[in-house]
Amino acid sequence: MKVALVGAGLIGQSIANLLRETGDFDVVAFDRDEHALALLDAQGIATRRVDSADTSALRQALIGFDALVNALPYYLAIGVASAARSAGIHYFDLTEDVRATHAIRAIAEDSVQAFMPQCGLAPGFIGIVAHDLAKRLDDVREVKMRVGALPEFPTNALKYNLTWSIDGLINEYCQPCEAIREGRTQWVQPLEGVEHFSLDGIEYEAFNTSGGLGTLCETLAGKVESLDYKSVRYPGHRELMKFLLDDLRMASDRDGLKTMLKRAVPSTAQDVVLIFVTVTGMRHGQLVQDVFTRKIFAKQVCGMPMSAIQITTAGAICAELDLFREGVLPQSGFVRQEQVPLDAFLANRFGKLYEGASAIVAERALAAA
Template sequence: MKVLLLGAGHIGQTIARLLQGSGDYQVTVVDRSERALQALGVPGVKTQVVQTEDRAQLATVMKGQDVVVNALPYHLAIPSAHTALECGCHYFDLTEDVAATKEIMRISEGAKTAFMPQCGLAPGFIGIVAHHLAKGFDTLHDVKMRVGALPAFPTNALKYNLTWSVDGLINEYCHPCEAIHDGRTISALPLEGLEHFSLDGVEYEAFNTSGGLGTLCETLDGRVKNLDYKTVRYPGHRDLMMFLLGDLQLKSDQEALKSIMRRSMPTTMQDVVLVFVTVSGMKNGSLVQEVFARKIFAEREGQAISAIQITTAAGICAAVDLFREGKLPQKGFIRQEQVSLPDFLANRFGKAYQQSRQVESIG
């Protein structure tokens, strides 16, 4: 299967390595940065410098490809998906942007090819887990989804290092958050809904951020009383972000905030991804709660790979692989919750989650 991978950043590098290394995919990677393409170092992968904001250039490289895998910043999701539709390619991406997902859902109506956005960690794997647990209940009360990509050794006041896209990070802190409260779909404010919890003796905080629910609000509408998604950080992070975005009014000058963070906040390959889902409701006449909680750590042996690289790349590679195997719809819009959790965890790429340390797991 011919795959065109858009983006040669940290996540793109890992995607290319996984897909090309499997032997079932012929991968071509395009990026506007020649340096990023030269850094790939994946045997057998073709590369080409392309201005990824230019739809005409994208169309040229998409023609003849079977699948487009988009690992570009979220604001390029809509033009990339439109171009894939025009070129007759199946389309997969990692976007957490709600508006982009709704537009991709719209253009996929009646399409002869498949469109599957939100294939990363959150949205992505977290929705697959939540839906799998929810299916086992007669009546659903609460579905709580919590995810954090955190530095293993925080040292600054924010207790945070850059582990993924700054654009995506700020985007999810600034846009309204979908949720279901008392059976009704609502729009919640980002950075609100602060809560604290501990896991393995470590204290965490969690708060509203946008995009993590994917399409679960629509899928579980009318079936669940309360449904929400929150990002996990170390205590104190949220208050400082509210100061930056609100008090200093950097929400209205996001480029300045991104520039500050890129300049002053180091990236790290030593991170940990926390996945924590709780579902409660009625089963056989009893009120029951089920929990899925795991930690995925960076790989330090051989080539260093961060936990966020592992989890994000595994999510989208597993989606493409399950699609190739015919275990997903072959046209139209595909929701993350249409993925079977057992199929995902049994997949050669999805096993990255299975091999993680299970804090508390379902059978």
Template structure:
């Protein structure tokens, strides 16, 4: 049984711990600085906890001694510290961060490490990159790679068509920061909340628009190979117009603290959510135009004895699958491993990756 440390006692950390614990192959310890958060941890009885001030040099290293891997479900501000501790302790490292600067530093740490370092193992960035790259490899030449993800309420109850399904700080950030893309073969920064388009998945109508942070390292992997590459967030129709009014016309992008207060006050959390995923790739194959499309809609469901949201399930499934592939020897055991290096079919066949599979155990919209 492999010893795993999960840093972060929030909802995602709890879901990861339960998912791994339920498999019977991993002994999990959840680490957090907060004794209150650890006491409130919603997991099975076999999951252990340890209070640790992760930011303190040497503290996490002691917890990691003799362990197989550390999985970070902590705020991005702790990413580098956790990666440094993993390198010092000689354990494998995986995280969920969307932060580009942190990931660059993780890559530098990985260059001198004797274990594997695999950042951005969540949904977007994460699984979306695995799906996009696996489709792109089927083409002789690439024209467009379009990646879209949405975390939404199953039953919208306001004009925004939105409810809090994950970090409100993350939502505000992705609506305000410049977005990476490839435009006409060149790396570019494009504006958030722009390039609105209509999308239909499983017969449901949505809209999609530019947001930051979802591409991970895919632009670098496909630069020089594709003409256009972009990432857009999926929402119910009308959402982008309202957010542009709030953030642009009323200048709340310069008062993100106020925007965050409004979100927290006005939007209630929901446990009945869904994650919508769409990847579309166009190009040529055997000299002829070709197109591939991958789509999934995953609903909230159960992990072990507990109800979990769709965003919890998809995020935890992503990092748990990559860990499982690493443990089985299906991934490199040393150095930096990008999401684009992971095969989609192998991922979907994994016991944890089945949450994303068309015939997986998690309920899907018909």
């Protein structure tokens, strides 16, 4: 399969190396950043300098490819998906933006090509897990999805380091969040719904952020009483971010906030990704709760060091592209994350990056309510 990888940042580089390693994908990386392309050139990966914001130029560059993998920031997703539609090739991306996903669904309408956004960690893998657990129940009461991309060794007041797209981080902290409450889909505010929990002796907090549910609200509408997604952080992070966004009104100055965070908050490759999903409901007349957790740490993959967020994000989109290539997924139109079978994902050569993590998969019976 000939793949155009659009976006040669850290995640794009990880995707390129994972796909190239198999020998089943002919990858060409597109970007306008000569330095980023030079890094891939040095690793023996073909590159092409293209301005991804120029839809017309991108469409021409895509001729002859089978699929496009978009590893660019969310605000470029609609234009890139439009270029893929015009070029007649399949489309996969990592966007967490709700508006972009709705627009891509419209682009995919009546298409003979597949359009599959939200192929990362959250949205993405987290929705695959939640949907699979929900299917195992006769009646679903509650679905809770929690994900954290955290520094392994927090040292600053925010107890946070930049481990992925800063644009995506700000977007999920500022946009309204979908949820289901008492069986009704509704919008809730970001940074609200704070809860605290501990796992493996470490204390965490979680709160509403945008986009992590993907299309699950629509898929599970009328089938679940309560459904929500929250980002996991170390205690105290949410209060400081709320101070910045609300009290100092930085939510209305995203460029200023981005500049501030880039200047003050260092990045780290020593990170950990925490995945925590609980689904509660009835099975064979008994109230049960299924729990799926993973802790994934930075490590060497394909002979190169990768952070946990690189492993989980790149691993997820590569697994879904591979399953698509094998015919496991729908081959045309808009494809939802919850159409990916969890067993097939975890058995996939890329999906096994998730299986290599410390894992607890448990079911426990609850007293009847």
